[in-house]
Amino acid sequence: MTDWLPTLKTATPQEGYDLAVKMARVAVKMTQPDADVRDKLRPIYAEDANALIASSQIVATHFATVAAANDYWRAPDVDD
Amino acid sequence: MTDWLPTLKTATPQEGYDLAVKMARVAVKMTQPDADVRDKLRPIYAEDANALIASSQIVATHFATVAAANDYWRAPDVDD
Amino acid sequence: MTDWLPTLKTATPQEGYDLAVKMARVAVKMTQPDADVRDKLRPIYAEDANALIASSQIVATHFATVAAANDYWRAPDVDD
Amino acid sequence: MTDWLPTLKTATPQEGYDLAVKMARVAVKMTQPDADVRDKLRPIYAEDANALIASSQIVATHFATVAAANDYWRAPDVDD
Amino acid sequence: MTDWLPTLKTATPQEGYDLAVKMARVAVKMTQPDADVRDKLRPIYAEDANALIASSQIVATHFATVAAANDYWRAPDVDD
């Protein structure tokens, strides 16, 4: 997995959210590197309410980090 | 899902809270893009006490981010 | 639910804690708007140890936000 | 429950930790005001490994807030 | 339990991590003061995968606090 996270900077909050989703997924990949096993587990994430909710919590935690890294997309980039 | 999160800025804490609820829901949508499956799972969120509590935790995490992004709605917007 | 969160500012840490409890409850209301269903679920929150603990975690998360919003009630309001 | 949280300021990290433990307990009290029911649930907290661990997580969250409120007990109070 | 947490300051990140592990353990001790009961529960922590993971989450939360208290061990202590 090379170069999947070159920066935490994103242009918009929504792109930051997409990055948070990606970051949540990579941890799973690193804990379970076998793609076959992951494929077997994926339906569980996606169709079990509790697993879906727990996944969303991870996204929320990563988004907090990405948002801070982008200073909450607060400042206009005009004069930067 | 285009342009659902253009900014983290909201006028009031309550609007910030509504945004946090929305952000919590989107993660579910991105993990389970099939609306039919989600419709099947929704009653579980809504009628299972533990799932409801877990969902509230995600909202709390996102609200923390939104609140920080809005500097806790602390400063009056008068001279800004 | 109009105007339930006009500000994160409270006079004391204890009022901030009360606000955090309220914020934790509202998420439940927004996920399950049907009061009858909520009434059915409430005994579960209140009499199941795990649900009680999980609810307390949400309060803790919201309190962190409220405390930051109030600058931890650190500065005396005298000269402000 | 009057005046149980007048301040987040404590003299030492350890007193701050004690306060965090207290804050974790109060949320339980506010969710389940009936002391008889709480007495029935207490053995569960104390003798179930998962409940004990979950309770410790709440303490950790509150301690983070208390520590920030005390500026991590970093600065000497000499000239304050 | 006297004087177990005199400071959050540590010389290195690793010592900070050790402190976080200690802080996670103390909460268990304060919730369940009976050493015999704790001894009975300890094998559960140590041999149940979910309990182990949940314990690690608490360590992570405390480490975040300790790291902030040490300004992430960022600045050299030379001129301080």
Add this chain to the structure above:
Amino acid sequence: MTDWLPTLKTATPQEGYDLAVKMARVAVKMTQPDADVRDKLRPIYAEDANALIASSQIVATHFATVAAANDYWRAPDVDD
């Protein structure tokens, strides 16, 4: 386990993520020092969806700390 965490500083976000994964693993090691027991538990982490998700949450928490320690890799290192 000597000198496994000399610094929180990393060159890139991705290296920071790798460090977060490592930090999550060490807590398990410290709670369960017996390598044989850990070997027995590892398949559970890796093949149980809920355990995988919970592990990812710990990584997310540690990454938040590492990211803050690196000032989110925001500033160019040119003049540093």
